[in-house]
Amino acid sequence: MRSESQPSTRETTLSLLLKEGESCASNLAQVLGISVQAMRRHLRSLEEDGLVQATSRNKGPGRPSNVWELTKKGQNRFNEGSENFALDLLGSIETTLSEEAMTTLLSEQAADKASFYRTQIGPGSIQERTQRLVELRHREGHLAECQPALDNDACFINEYHCSIGKIAEKYPIVCEQELKMIRNTFPDCEVNRVDWRLECGHCCGFLIKPLNS
DSSP: OOOTTSOOHHHHHHHHHHHHSOBOHHHHHHHHTSOHHHHHHHHHHHHHTTSEEEEEEOOSSSSOEEEEEEOHHHHHTTOOSHHHHHHHHHHHHHHHSOHHHHHHHHHHHHHHHHHHHHHHHOSSOHHHHHHHHHHHHHHTTOEEEEEEOSSTTOEEEEEEEOTTHHHHHHOTHHHHHHHHHHHHHSTTEEEEEEEOTTTSSSSEEEEEEETTO
């Protein structure tokens, strides 16, 4: 019997599609340890609820296969409603502050957040610190992971879900502040954005590497 603390197959499927961007039923079934037939039933149920959608792809000889991905409704399922409050708040601020003042306000908030992160993650290698940051971001609603890069002890941080996604769509400036925040969190590193959900792809990605590399 599944423990109430364990996610359901539907929830796990949605999380996997959020992380992978897209996947076929056989791959999802293998990860979840269930039959392909059972996986297809779950996907059809999620499709009926408007949470996922399928695209037919040709991958060589034979019949085309379906590749599944989240719909906008499926992506929004990961939000908990706090974004609407933040959007209203930013809208109110926007009507009373100049663009310069708003940028200054967000910059100060990003600097404060970076200071908090530095205190929480403490010293250590880049790999150790990025892992601690990812754990902190998880608690804040970001589905994130860190992966080692091939170059000089560098690391990637990939964020597959952003807890302020709607806000970023309307106010892209918050993404600029997020990049500054991560740079301030790792002052001894070079930090560059390598993927951006608002432009393309299914995640926001950052490459963090030592300044002396």
